[in-house]
Amino acid sequence: MKINFNELKRGYEKYKSEYDKAAIDVLESGWYILGENVKRFENNFANFIGSSYCVGVNSGLDALILAVRALNLGEGDEIIVPANTYIATVLGITENDATPVFIEPDEYYNIDTDKIEAKITGKTKAIMAVHLYGQAANMNKIKSIATKYSLYLLEDCAQSHGAKFENQTTGTFGDIGCFSFYPTKNLGAFGDGGAIVTDNKEIAEKVKMLRNYGSQKKYYNEIEGVNSRLDEIQATLLNVKLSHYGELRKEREKIALKYLNEINNPKIILPRIRKGSDHVWHLFVVQTEERDKLQNYLQENGIGTQIHYPIPPHLSNAYKHFGYKKGDFPITEEMANKVLSLPIYDGMTDEEVDYVIRVINNYKD
Amino acid sequence: MKINFNELKRGYEKYKSEYDKAAIDVLESGWYILGENVKRFENNFANFIGSSYCVGVNSGLDALILAVRALNLGEGDEIIVPANTYIATVLGITENDATPVFIEPDEYYNIDTDKIEAKITGKTKAIMAVHLYGQAANMNKIKSIATKYSLYLLEDCAQSHGAKFENQTTGTFGDIGCFSFYPTKNLGAFGDGGAIVTDNKEIAEKVKMLRNYGSQKKYYNEIEGVNSRLDEIQATLLNVKLSHYGELRKEREKIALKYLNEINNPKIILPRIRKGSDHVWHLFVVQTEERDKLQNYLQENGIGTQIHYPIPPHLSNAYKHFGYKKGDFPITEEMANKVLSLPIYDGMTDEEVDYVIRVINNYKD
Numbered sequence: 200m201k202i203n204f205n206e207l208k209r210g211y212e213k214y215k216s217e218y219d220k221a222a223i224d225v226l227e228s229g230w231y232i233l234g235e236n237v238k239r240f241e242n243n244f245a246n247f248i249g250s251s252y253c254v255g256v257n258s259g260l261d262a263l264i265l266a267v268r269a270l271n272l273g274e275g276d277e278i279i280v281p282a283n284t285y286i287a288t289v290l291g292i293t294e295n296d297a298t299p300v301f302i303e304p305d306e307y308y309n310i311d312t313d314k315i316e317a318k319i320t321g322k323t324k325a326i327m328a329v330h331l332y333g334q335a336a337n338m339n340k341i342k343s344i345a346t347k348y349s350l351y352l353l354e355d356c357a358q359s360h361g362a363k364f365e366n367q368t369t370g371t372f373g374d375i376g377c378f379s380f381y382p383t384k385n386l387g388a389f390g391d392g393g394a395i396v397t398d399n400k401e402i403a404e405k406v407k408m409l410r411n412y413g414s415q416k417k418y419y420n421e422i423e424g425v426n427s428r429l430d431e432i433q434a435t436l437l438n439v440k441l442s443h444y445g446e447l448r449k450e451r452e453k454i455a456l457k458y459l460n461e462i463n464n465p466k467i468i469l470p471r472i473r474k475g476s477d478h479v480w481h482l483f484v485v486q487t488e489e490r491d492k493l494q495n496y497l498q499e500n501g502i503g504t505q506i507h508y509p510i511p512p513h514l515s516n517a518y519k520h521f522g523y524k525k526g527d528f529p530i531t532e533e534m535a536n537k538v539l540s541l542p543i544y545d546g547m548t549d550e551e552v553d554y555v556i557r558v559i560n561n562y563k564d
Numbered sequence: 565m566k567i568n569f570n571e572l573k574r575g576y577e578k579y580k581s582e583y584d585k586a587a588i589d590v591l592e593s594g595w596y597i598l599g600e601n602v603k604r605f606e607n608n609f610a611n612f613i614g615s616s617y618c619v620g621v622n623s624g625l626d627a628l629i630l631a632v633r634a635l636n637l638g639e640g641d642e643i644i645v646p647a648n649t650y651i652a653t654v655l656g657i658t659e660n661d662a663t664p665v666f667i668e669p670d671e672y673y674n675i676d677t678d679k680i681e682a683k684i685t686g687k688t689k690a691i692m693a694v695h696l697y698g699q700a701a702n703m704n705k706i707k708s709i710a711t712k713y714s715l716y717l718l719e720d721c722a723q724s725h726g727a728k729f730e731n732q733t734t735g736t737f738g739d740i741g742c743f744s745f746y747p748t749k750n751l752g753a754f755g756d757g758g759a760i761v762t763d764n765k766e767i768a769e770k771v772k773m774l775r776n777y778g779s780q781k782k783y784y785n786e787i788e789g790v791n792s793r794l795d796e797i798q799a800t801l802l803n804v805k806l807s808h809y810g811e812l813r814k815e816r817e818k819i820a821l822k823y824l825n826e827i828n829n830p831k832i833i834l835p836r837i838r839k840g841s842d843h844v845w846h847l848f849v850v851q852t853e854e855r856d857k858l859q860n861y862l863q864e865n866g867i868g869t870q871i872h873y874p875i876p877p878h879l880s881n882a883y884k885h886f887g888y889k890k891g892d893f894p895i896t897e898e899m900a901n902k903v904l905s906l907p908i909y910d911g912m913t914d915e916e917v918d919y920v921i922r923v924i925n926n927y928k929d
């Protein structure tokens with residue numbers, strides 16, 4: 200059997216006729232930029248998240264960049280961020296010339312809230328929480344630290360569409376929630392896309408200007424801005440997918456529960472679920488001492504896997520200038536050496552899931 | 565008769581079956597980011613322009629921003645730019661913290677090359693030429709100034725797809741050519757898109773990294789970058805449109821020639837064509853002392869027009885901090901008060917063009 204790590208074709212095929220019609224309708228409409236479909240998606244997505252406002256942008260990274268920019272954070276400002284994240288989270292900070300202050304993860308792969316306060320200085324302006332792999336960070340604790348020190352709170356929800364912490368949806372805890380609709384995301388478009396959500400009207404208006412050359416009204420450029428819009432075509436396709444999000448989520452959950460219940464190889468550490476958190480299973484990440492060996496073994500048995508992420512941001516060449524070295528964030532670095540993501544996606548068959556489980560359970564030294 | 569300023573629906577309908585098939589093919593392929601269609605478009609467009617490399621990005625503005633960034637231009641660097649342009653040209657400079665140095669236009673609406681040298685200082689690093697409305701700037705002169713002072717030469721070709729100056733295609737004169745595929749552009753996508761072209765392999769590789777989080781190989785982030793990719797869907801649609809570009813161009817030319825030959829109202833100043841330049845007629849811009857009156861008159865007669873552009877960048881609120889005031893660039897400011905763009909687009913009928921001409925020729929005080 201051959202099982203790819205992910206195969207977006209399958210998710211598309213399930214609702215092919217709806218997607219095709221939606222795309223052709225936009226082409227036929229003759230309107231391709233910031234039209235009715237973007238507006239409708241922004242409303243739908245704000246409702247889904249439970250925020251007052253949603254503003255579509257071109258990518259998850261742009262959502263982060265524009266969120267930090269909307270809060271006027273920049274040079275000289277420090278932003279607390281998990282060391283264990285995809286590099287885009289950090290780029291959202293550094294593209295604004297602000298300084299990331301890394302914090303080690305807890306056993307749920309998210310920021311270790313016990314380690315935040317020690318890193319707060321007079322320059323700290325914000326905390327950027329990330330809900331990695333589909334599970335919320337400990338938002339109670341983070342929120343109370345943000346409040347105590349009067350820090351802005353941002354959330355990178357690129358991997359957590361719909362995930363909750365104690366019944367509150369990720370993206371609604373802080374000042375701004377940032378989402379990616381990169382095609383492989385739980386709510387993935389068919390190209391790049393992203394959005395911010397917020398309850399603050401002023402912030403929403405500012406991001407609306409920032410994404411559109413700094414203007415609200417055509418040719419009246421109030422501030423300096425960029426071009427970062429969600430395309431009408433992507434918005435209409437996202438509307439279709441969002442209408443099925445409940446089913447899509449259940450499907451991932453079913454696969455995850457099967458993995459959790461049936462993988463029983465002592466060499467494999469399964470993901471832990473935080474109390475009060477409901478995971479949306481963007482990724483199913485296991486840990487093992489012999490990660491590369493396991494990955495090769497699975498590959499030989501036809502099973503594709505991936506590593507999220509092999510190089511922590513503080514050790515990437517892009518951030519050499521910060522002067523970090525190996526050993527600075529040992530827990531993060533250990534995870535980078537041990538984590539492995541198993542296939543989990545729309546349209547994966549029971550037979551395939553069973554096969555992955557069987558092959559993993561048969562893994563020996 | 566009612567004639568919109570532009571109506572993209574018509575251009576789409578002409579090749580509807582090709583566009584629809586191309587879009588559905590991408591959806592069916594299951595591959596949505598930096599795949600075969602982007603590669604094919606990059607090759608096709610590089611060939612069309614006559615450049616060695618083309619790199620697709622998310623918008624025309626991003627093409628400008630990443631071009632300036634690829635050349636390491638930033639704080640303290642001055643870049644010569646026409647005062648008479650769309651604000652995005654200037655944002656490409658200021659988003660990199662470099663300083664725009666504005667130059668008044670000549671009678672062809674493009675940078676007045678006689679006024680450049682006086683503005684060159686020890687901080688000047690580059691000239692950003694713009695080929696406004698579809699007509700090349702005086703590239704011989706600009707090129708020789710750039711060479712004389714060892715300045716980088718950038719071209720904003722957002723409005724000049726395929727336009728030539730003395731038989732050389734715009735975009736190939738300098739270090740980097742920047743293109744927009746905003747839907748209304750001559751080669752417009754069905755959402756946002758852009759590209760840079762260059763003959764310099766290193767620059768092409770750098771922009772490729774910059775558009776993809778700073779990485780060439782997945783997870784190896786060599787430099788700090790952003791997310792600015794041309795979508796597969798937009799690329800495939802652009803491939804279709806590019807294959808018809810010859811016809812599309814002729815159609816615009818036909819309308820422009822009719823306007824040039826048949827509008828004979830002494831109150832209207834028609835566009836001038838520079839010797840050695842072949843115009844691609846992105847916009848057909850006339851001038852008149854009584855612009856707002858003429859615009860209202862045309863509107864009353866069912867004819868939509870637009871103003872490109874009513875507020876010159878140096879007077880926009882976004883650039884207040886530069887301290888410019890009314891009167892600093894009087895020629896540019898006068899144009900902003902006098903220019904009016906007439907309808908010219910794919911699928912405009914002869915009857916409609918004749919009607920516009922008749923109504924304009926009937927215009928009196």
Ligand SMILES: Cc1ncc(COP(=O)(O)O)c(/C=N/[C@@H]2[C@@H](O)[C@@H](OP(=O)(O)OP(=O)(O)OC[C@H]3O[C@@H](n4cc(C)c(=O)[nH]c4=O)C[C@@H]3O)O[C@H](C)[C@H]2O)c1O
Pocket residue numbers: 204205206207208258259260261284285287288329355357358379380381382383384391392393505507594595596597791
């Ligand atoms: C926390 C956090 N913050 C911000 C961001 C930034 O958001 P962004 O700017 O929107 O990317 C991310 C993004 N994060 C993701 C990151 O997690 C990773 O995601 P990934 O799912 O591993 O991506 P991938 O390797 O491209 O795809 C996985 C598999 O899916 C299949 N596939 C893929 C594609 C593209 C396809 O078209 N068809 C397929 O069948 C084949 C592949 O093997 O890499 C991406 C480039 C980032 O956008 C993040 O995780």
Ligand SMILES: Cc1ncc(COP(=O)(O)O)c(/C=N/[C@@H]2[C@@H](O)[C@@H](OP(=O)(O)OP(=O)(O)OC[C@H]3O[C@@H](n4cc(C)c(=O)[nH]c4=O)C[C@@H]3O)O[C@H](C)[C@H]2O)c1O
Pocket residue numbers: 229230231232426569570571572573623624625626649650652653694720722723744745746747748749756757758870872
């Ligand atoms: C020199 C220069 N440099 C960099 C750039 C930046 O490139 P960008 O980042 O790709 O935008 C520009 C962009 N320049 C253009 C600018 O010229 C202007 O272009 P425009 O054609 O006047 O745009 P418009 O008013 O949106 O559309 C004109 C008419 O077209 C119809 N229409 C429009 C849309 C969007 C539609 O879907 N369907 C329609 O039927 C109705 C409208 O009345 O405004 C745009 C927002 C910029 O991207 C530039 O001129």
